[in-house]
Amino acid sequence: MTTHAPLADLTDDELTRFLQDRQAAYDRLRGEGLKLDLTRGKPAPEQLDLSDALLGLPTSTKDRAGTDVRNYGGLEGLPQLREIFAELLGTSPSQVIVGGNSSLSMMQTTIVNFLLHGGVDSPRRWVEEEKVRFICPVPGYDRHFSLVASFGIELVTVDMHADGPDMAAVEALVKDDPTIRGIWIVPTYSNPTGAVVSQEIAARLAAMPTAAPDFTIFWDNAYAFHHLTEDEAKSADILSLTAASGHPNRAIVFASTSKITYAGSGVAVLATSEANIAWYLKHLSMASIGPDKVNQLRHAEFFGSAQGVRDHMAKHREILAPKFAAVDAALTDELAGRGVAEWSHPTGGYFVNLDVLDGTASRVVQLAKEAGIALTPAGASFPHGQDPRDRNIRLAPSFPGLDEVRTAMAGVATCVALAAAEKVAADRDLRVGAGQSAS
Amino acid sequence: MTTHAPLADLTDDELTRFLQDRQAAYDRLRGEGLKLDLTRGKPAPEQLDLSDALLGLPTSTKDRAGTDVRNYGGLEGLPQLREIFAELLGTSPSQVIVGGNSSLSMMQTTIVNFLLHGGVDSPRRWVEEEKVRFICPVPGYDRHFSLVASFGIELVTVDMHADGPDMAAVEALVKDDPTIRGIWIVPTYSNPTGAVVSQEIAARLAAMPTAAPDFTIFWDNAYAFHHLTEDEAKSADILSLTAASGHPNRAIVFASTSKITYAGSGVAVLATSEANIAWYLKHLSMASIGPDKVNQLRHAEFFGSAQGVRDHMAKHREILAPKFAAVDAALTDELAGRGVAEWSHPTGGYFVNLDVLDGTASRVVQLAKEAGIALTPAGASFPHGQDPRDRNIRLAPSFPGLDEVRTAMAGVATCVALAAAEKVAADRDLRVGAGQSAS
Numbered sequence: 071m072t073t074h075a076p077l078a079d080l081t082d083d084e085l086t087r088f089l090q091d092r093q094a095a096y097d098r099l100r101g102e103g104l105k106l107d108l109t110r111g112k113p114a115p116e117q118l119d120l121s122d123a124l125l126g127l128p129t130s131t132k133d134r135a136g137t138d139v140r141n142y143g144g145l146e147g148l149p150q151l152r153e154i155f156a157e158l159l160g161t162s163p164s165q166v167i168v169g170g171n172s173s174l175s176m177m178q179t180t181i182v183n184f185l186l187h188g189g190v191d192s193p194r195r196w197v198e199e200e201k202v203r204f205i206c207p208v209p210g211y212d213r214h215f216s217l218v219a220s221f222g223i224e225l226v227t228v229d230m231h232a233d234g235p236d237m238a239a240v241e242a243l244v245k246d247d248p249t250i251r252g253i254w255i256v257p258t259y260s261n262p263t264g265a266v267v268s269q270e271i272a273a274r275l276a277a278m279p280t281a282a283p284d285f286t287i288f289w290d291n292a293y294a295f296h297h298l299t300e301d302e303a304k305s306a307d308i309l310s311l312t313a314a315s316g317h318p319n320r321a322i323v324f325a326s327t328s329k330i331t332y333a334g335s336g337v338a339v340l341a342t343s344e345a346n347i348a349w350y351l352k353h354l355s356m357a358s359i360g361p362d363k364v365n366q367l368r369h370a371e372f373f374g375s376a377q378g379v380r381d382h383m384a385k386h387r388e389i390l391a392p393k394f395a396a397v398d399a400a401l402t403d404e405l406a407g408r409g410v411a412e413w414s415h416p417t418g419g420y421f422v423n424l425d426v427l428d429g430t431a432s433r434v435v436q437l438a439k440e441a442g443i444a445l446t447p448a449g450a451s452f453p454h455g456q457d458p459r460d461r462n463i464r465l466a467p468s469f470p471g472l473d474e475v476r477t478a479m480a481g482v483a484t485c486v487a488l489a490a491a492e493k494v495a496a497d498r499d500l501r502v503g504a505g506q507s508a509s
Numbered sequence: 510m511t512t513h514a515p516l517a518d519l520t521d522d523e524l525t526r527f528l529q530d531r532q533a534a535y536d537r538l539r540g541e542g543l544k545l546d547l548t549r550g551k552p553a554p555e556q557l558d559l560s561d562a563l564l565g566l567p568t569s570t571k572d573r574a575g576t577d578v579r580n581y582g583g584l585e586g587l588p589q590l591r592e593i594f595a596e597l598l599g600t601s602p603s604q605v606i607v608g609g610n611s612s613l614s615m616m617q618t619t620i621v622n623f624l625l626h627g628g629v630d631s632p633r634r635w636v637e638e639e640k641v642r643f644i645c646p647v648p649g650y651d652r653h654f655s656l657v658a659s660f661g662i663e664l665v666t667v668d669m670h671a672d673g674p675d676m677a678a679v680e681a682l683v684k685d686d687p688t689i690r691g692i693w694i695v696p697t698y699s700n701p702t703g704a705v706v707s708q709e710i711a712a713r714l715a716a717m718p719t720a721a722p723d724f725t726i727f728w729d730n731a732y733a734f735h736h737l738t739e740d741e742a743k744s745a746d747i748l749s750l751t752a753a754s755g756h757p758n759r760a761i762v763f764a765s766t767s768k769i770t771y772a773g774s775g776v777a778v779l780a781t782s783e784a785n786i787a788w789y790l791k792h793l794s795m796a797s798i799g800p801d802k803v804n805q806l807r808h809a810e811f812f813g814s815a816q817g818v819r820d821h822m823a824k825h826r827e828i829l830a831p832k833f834a835a836v837d838a839a840l841t842d843e844l845a846g847r848g849v850a851e852w853s854h855p856t857g858g859y860f861v862n863l864d865v866l867d868g869t870a871s872r873v874v875q876l877a878k879e880a881g882i883a884l885t886p887a888g889a890s891f892p893h894g895q896d897p898r899d900r901n902i903r904l905a906p907s908f909p910g911l912d913e914v915r916t917a918m919a920g921v922a923t924c925v926a927l928a929a930a931e932k933v934a935a936d937r938d939l940r941v942g943a944g945q946s947a948s
Contacts, residue, residue, distance in 0.1 A: 110581070118570075118579040125803075128564070131557075140557040140771040142549070170609050171801045178796035182621055186636075186660055197625075197636045213795075220795045221625055328798075332579040335803035356652075356659045357617035359767075362610045364564075364774035365804065 076409035077494050086500060089491040096437065096488050099481050104442035106478040111261070111420035112469040113333050113386075120385050121331040121372065128367040139363035145351055147339075148366040155339045157376035158295065159323060160307050166341045167350060169361050173326035173338035177288060178217055180322060180340070183353045184251070184284070185221060190319045190345045192284040196251065205243060205253040207235040209423060209451030209462050211261040214254040214290065225453035226250065230263055234271035241278050248281040252288055258305045259293040262451050262464035263423040264416025272306030277315040287312070287321040293419040294325055295383045298391050301417050309341060318343040327369060329420065330382060337361075337369050393467040393475045397422050400479030401486075410490035413465075422465040423451075424482075430489040431460045437485040443478050515848035516933050525939060528930040535876065535927050538920050543881035545917040550700070550859035551908040552772050552825075559824050560770040560811065567806040578802035584790055586778075587805040594778045596815035597734065598762060599746050605780045606789060608800050612765035612777035616727060617656055619761060619779070622792045623690070623723070624660060629758045629784045631723040635690065644682060644692040646674040648862060648890030648901050650700040653693040653729065664892035665689065669702055673710035680717050687720040691727055697744045698732040701890050701903035702862040703855025711745030716754040726751070726760040732858040733764055734822045737830050740856050748780060757782040766808060768859065769818060769825075776800075776808050832906040832914045836861050839918030840925075849929035852904075861904040862890075863921075869928040870899045876924040882917050 080088060131140050134150050146152065147168025156163040169176050188195040196202050202223045206215050207230035215225055228239040235255070244250050255275070257267040267275075275287055289308050297303070312320040319342070327336035340350065373379050398415060401424070405411045410430075414423040426434055431448035438445050446464040449457035465482070467475045519527060570579050573589050585591065586607025595602040608615050627634040635641050641662045645654050646669035654664055667678040674694070683689050694714070696706040706714075714726055728747050736742070751759040758781070766775035779789065812818050837854060840863070844850045849869075853862040865873055870887035877884050885903045888896035904921070906914045 112581055115577060115580075118577065121579075122570075125567070125570075126565070131561075131564075138554060138557065140560075140773060141554075142551055142767075142772045144773075172797050174798065175796045182625070185625060186621070213798075217795050220792070328581075332803060333581045334579060334583075334799050335801045353659070356656050357614045358611050359613065359652075360773050362774045362801065362804065364771060365801065 073407035074405070075407060077490055078409055082498060082500055085491065085495055085498070089488070089495050092484060092488040092491050095484050096441065099441045099484055102442070104477065104481065106442060106470055106474050106481075107444040108466050108470065108475075108478055108482070109444050109446045110469070111329070111466045113329055114389060114469050114471070116389055117386055117468070118332055120382065124331060124335075124368050124372050127371045128364065129371060130367070131364070133363065133367060137363075139367045142359040144360045144363055145354055145358060146347075147361055148363055148370055150370045151337065151366045154370065154373055154376050154379065155325070155341070158379060159291070159325065159339070159341050161309050161323075161341050164344055165309065165347060166339060167347060168366055169338045169340065171328070171335055171338065171362075171365075173290070173292065173324040173328070173340075174213060174217070176338050176340045177214075177290065177324055179354070180288070180350065181218060181221065181223075183350065184286070187353055189284045189286065190349050199249070201249045202251050203247075203249045205235070205240060205250060206453050207254065208453070209262050209457075209464070210254060211256055211290070212450045212455070214288070215453045218252075219453065227453060230260065230265055232263075232265050234265065234267035234275075237271055237274050241274070244278060244280040244282070244285055246281050250280070251282050251284060252286045254288050254290065256290050256292060257308070258291055258303050259296055259416055259419025261292070261419065262414075262421040264414045264419050264421065266303040267306055269306050272308055273311050273315075276308060276311035276317060276320065285320060289321050289323045291323055291325045292329070295379060296329060296386065296420070297383065297418045298387055298394055299417045303418060309343070313343065319346050322346060330379060330386075331369060331372065335365065337366055390468060392472055393470075394422065396472060396475045397465060397467050397479050400476060400483050404480070404483035404487055408487065408490070411486050420466060420468050422467065424463040424465055424486075425461045426463060426486050427490045427493055428459045428461045430486075430493050431457060431463050433489040433492070434463060434482070434485045437489060438482055441481055441485065443481050443485075445482065512846035513844070514846065516929055517848055521937060521939055524930065524934055524937070528927070528934050531923060531927040531930050534923050535880065538880045538923055541881070543916065543920065545881060545909055545913050545920075546883040547905050547909065547914075547917055547921070548883050548885045549908070550768070550905045552768055553828060553908050553910070555828055556825055556907070557771055559821065563770060563774075563807050563811050566810045567803065568810060569806070570803070572802065572806060576802075578806045581798040583799045583802055584793055584797060585786075586800055587802050587809060589809045590776065590805045593809065593812055593815050593818065594764070594780070597818060598730070598764065598778075598780050600748050600762075600780050603783055604748065604786060605778060606786060607805055608777045608779065610767070610773060610775055610777065610801075610804075612729070612731065612763040612767070612779075613652060613656070615777050615779045616653075616729065616763055618793070619727070619789065620657060620660065622789065623725070626792055628723045628725065629788050638688070640688045641690050642686075642688045644674070644679060644689060645892050646693065647892070648701050648896075648903070649693060650695055650729070651889045651894070653727070654892045657691075658892065666892060669699065669704055671702075671704050673704065673706035673714075676710055676713050680713070683717060683719040683721070683724055685720050689719070690721050690723060691725045693727050693729065695729050695731060696747070697730055697742050698735055698855055698858025700731070700858065701853075701860035703853045703858050703860065705742040705857075706745055708745050711747055712750050712754075715747060715750035715756060715759065724759060728760050728762045730762055730764045731768070734818060735768060735825065735859065736822065736857045737826055737833055738856045742857060748782070752782065758785050761785060769821060770808060770811065774804065776805055829907060831911055832909075833861065835911060835914045836904060836906050836918050839915060839922050843919070843922035843926055847926065847929070850925050859905060859907050861906065863902040863904055863925070864900050865902060865925050866929045866932055867898045867900045869925075869932050870896060870902050872928040872931070873902060873921070873924045876928060877921055880920055880924065882920050882924075884921065
């Protein structure tokens with residue numbers, strides 16, 4: 071592993087040479103005519119191939135109880151699949167609903183229910199409240215933020231640390247302010263930092279006093295089983311913690327097989343208290359006569375058991391881990407020691423969080439784009455896409471092939487170095503030949 | 510075909526004998542220990558069998574454009590399936606969205622969008638309106654009514670005639686009252702009467718002046734291709750009619766394959782103006798990263814073309830038509846000429862509408878239930894389950910086998926005759942041995 075000198079320590083001449091050198095490297099990069107995409111956490115085709123046995127399933131059209139899965143009914147989902155997810159999520163089948171192909175849709179349905187009906191512990195429907203606010207740990211998942219913002223819910227940010235959200239900030243927000251009604255949490259291998267919420271922080275989230283009686287933890291455990299190393303994170307058991315703290319309806323857990331089987335054709339799941347389950351099903355019964363039970367049986371047969379899911383995830387790891395190693399290697403080669411970038415070393419999930427020099431993230435994304443490398447827009451992990459320090463970039467290396475990840479990340483590293491050099495040079499008022507301003 | 514004398518014309522002695530006779534028949538019926546279900550419009554297992562080739566599809570995992578259907582994306586639905594539905598619904602693919610397994614869910618999503626975002630032509634979000642009301646032609650589909658009622662939308666009834674809703678009543682309601690924001694229409698083989706909305710009434714719905722600028726026709730064409738005879742109804746082209754009348758966003762068409770392929774695992778579709786399509790997709794993008802495209806490709810391969818859908822429906826007809834004939838035969842045998850019941854003779858769809866003697870529908874359903882024949886609750890086809898004349902019963906003969914339909918319907922006819930005889934006897938103050946009051 072190379073370690074370079076900090077950019078800040080270079081003399082003006084050294085910096086000028088470095089900038090010219092990186093500009094030349096970038097010009098070569100542009101000349102390569104790349105067309106690579108690191109924008110979204112999409113499984114690669116080889117990962118989808120792992121589940122192609124689904125195409126020959128189910129072999130039966132009856133569920134365990136003898137119900138014809140081809141017909142209407144069974145709003146709560148297939149019994150055997152509820153059981154598998156209950157085991158995986160550490161709860162009981164009666165606390166699990168298996169739905170359609172999207173956990174995001176189940177989250178939206180939940181929010182809509184709060185807005186138009188009120189929750190189990192709500193004094194009134196949220197649309198009758200003057201203001202509703204959600205806590206958004208940042209950086210976080212852009213779709214969580216835009217989902218609630220689309221309904222006029224205001225977003226309040228707190229910092230996301232390596233062990234979960236900044237709890238002092240969270241506790242201070244919820245304690246006296248009844249407009250704070252929820253918090254988004256990706257507890258395991260969070261998007262984008264890879265953070266894992268510690269048992270202690272989960273317990274504090276479960277137990278903290280809240281001014282709003284219906285304050286809800288939207289616990290999106292999207293990457294619960296998506297380990298990249300032997301060091302497998304164990305998700306905190308938020309449902310038991312909230313129940314034990316006297317707030318049984320506080321947490322709603324979401325998960326899906328979107329990054330286990332087929333991204334577009336998996337099954338989604340919601341787990342919560344039995345009172346919340348009854349509430350969700352009551353409202354769902356107005357909009358559905360049951361989920362796609364054939365696809366649920368397809369999945370139940372494919373997995374066989376909870377252990378079947380875990381075994382299957384090991385195959386994803388074999389494909390994904392080298393790509394994450396390639397990201398780290400490319401960033402390390404070019405940037406280690408320069409003091410212009412920090413990045414996460416996730417042990418699971420789908421993302422690497424890259425923090426570049428303050429004020430250069432947008433420039434890096436623009437440079438990469440012009441070189442044919444699509445990155446998630448700078449700031450995407452912040453509410454309304456606004457990163458106050460303009461330094462955060464989410465890298466999603468799952469979809470491209472390993473060689474493409476290597477190529478793309480070498481390019482990204484070049485862009486990071488170039489943008490940093492431009493910035494440092496501009497800060498020193500250096501005028502360098504072909505260099506562009508860091509705007 | 511037997512034709513009986515009107516019950517009202519019987520002498521007291523004749524009526525007493527008739528009542529005792531029917532009571533005895535009913536007692537025998539109860540003794541049979543039946544367990545039959547005519548409650549819901551569920552396809553029979555043999556109908557579901559017609560689509561079992563789905564279990565071996567798709568044979569490819571790419572759509573026509575080369576997109577990997579296993580992965581995320583394609584919110585608007587698979588291109589080739591949009592094309593098939595566009596042809597079936599007489600519109601263009603750009604005006605079609607193919608969704609998940611439930612058109613009811615697409616209807617609910619549409620209503621939620623109006624409530625929480627407002628429609629293309631809405632002055633504001635519906636939750637900001639003091640009152641929102643919907644026109645419900647009755648008898649109609651219970652789930653339509655409960656769906657909007659669950660959000661506090663008020664239901665205003667108009668009569669459903671053989672050619673559509675009572676248009677004088679509809680036009681009077683919408684003309685000056687801006688709280689009237691929508692109407693439910695099942696245009697083809699309506700639930701439960703089998704009525705087909707005429708071209709003329711469709712044109713009036715499209716053209717009528719409405720006080721609300723965003724008045725919307727929820728055109729649930731659930732039975733568009735579900736013919737029971739050679740005399741195939743052609744649905745009015747409501748989208749062209751509304752566009753031609755200067756109200757391009759007034760109609761939203763819904764349909765699904767729930768009663769074409771698998772009831773629980775089909776695909777649903779929405780068709781409307783391009784402005785409404787953009788509106789729907791914009792809000793959907795907050796809640797979904799795409800539909801189950803594998804299932805959509807499965808269906809596209811299964812059908813092959815719009816003609817494939819029509820050909821497939823002919824097989825359903827072969828199974829269903831004898832059941833509808835059996836319903837008619839049983840009712841005719843027992844009730845023709847008695848002046849105590851009228852029923853529809855649908856040429857398509859899933860239901861027979863049975864109007865019994867005023868004030869006896871609940872009694873008939875209760876009698877049937879005690880004899881082991883489950884019927885849809887009396888009044889179910891009216892808002893809040895309240896049939897002001899207590900005379901309407903919806904019969905759903907699709908699910909049971911043909912022999913079971915014969916047995917069940919003979920039983921139902923007995924119950925209708927008994928309840929009518931009880932009522933007429935009570936009205937004459939006759940006291941008859943074992944007879945019970947018609948209450």
